[in-house]
Amino acid sequence: MKHTKTGASWRTPVSVCVTSVVLMLTPARADILVNNFNSASEVAQWRFDFGNVAHAESWDSATDANGNPASGSWKVTLTFNSALGGNNKGAYTTDRWFPGLDGSTLANLQFDLKIDPASAPDAFGNNGFFSMAIRNTDNYDFVQEFGGNVKSADGWRHIVVSPLTGPYDHIRALTWQLYGGPSQNIDGPVTLWFDNIQFAEVPEPASLALLGCGALLLCRPRRRSRLA
Numbered sequence: 001m002k003h004t005k006t007g008a009s010w011r012t013p014v015s016v017c018v019t020s021v022v023l024m025l026t027p028a029r030a031d032i033l034v035n036n037f038n039s040a041s042e043v044a045q046w047r048f049d050f051g052n053v054a055h056a057e058s059w060d061s062a063t064d065a066n067g068n069p070a071s072g073s074w075k076v077t078l079t080f081n082s083a084l085g086g087n088n089k090g091a092y093t094t095d096r097w098f099p100g101l102d103g104s105t106l107a108n109l110q111f112d113l114k115i116d117p118a119s120a121p122d123a124f125g126n127n128g129f130f131s132m133a134i135r136n137t138d139n140y141d142f143v144q145e146f147g148g149n150v151k152s153a154d155g156w157r158h159i160v161v162s163p164l165t166g167p168y169d170h171i172r173a174l175t176w177q178l179y180g181g182p183s184q185n186i187d188g189p190v191t192l193w194f195d196n197i198q199f200a201e202v203p204e205p206a207s208l209a210l211l212g213c214g215a216l217l218l219c220r221p222r223r224r225s226r227l228a
Helices: 014-025 040-045 082-087 205-219
Strands: 032-035 047-050 054-060 073-080 089-095 106-115 129-136 141-149 157-161 171-179 188-201
Touching: 040 054, 073 089, 106 129, 141 157, 171 188
Parallel strands: none
Antiparallel strands: 032 188, 047 089, 054 073, 073 188, 089 171, 106 157, 106 188, 129 141, 129 171
């Protein structure tokens, strides 16, 4: 009497194998979270740095970029006065990295920003010129990563800066600034919310190589089972 061997008792379904390989070979990347503002203590990690506008800051537990009721955001109100001229601006800095973060491993910088619709506008309907900068070296060199007009009509705006602008070999801090001076000439309060500030790292080369090998293995033809 002949017995048939199907191999069903030891063969793993292809879908399971593919999923397992993909999970094991996903490139390793440790993103650097600066702040997601889930608590009031995170607001204290930023200090008012420069500019002459009146300012106030707080943690807003009711407002979150992702609509997460368990989270929140950082709320800042800057009261502009066009009589201040070039000093009609406000900037905050977080002194985060010592002795310094090597930016060569970073793929991008991301953050979420929202402007209150009741904020004072400039002559063009914007609410100021916003900059986000890294502060490089112990001299805190100002290296702008993002710069552009912001306005309340945009709602929550997710901003991704990729690639980063150099030099970024020795990052000591992050600074954001909202400018309302000459050409903007903003008078009155502008309120901003910030959320989900982070750097994303470039996947490690070794992990990318493994991912390539895994893809090749998945593409190999399967050998049919022989029946005995």
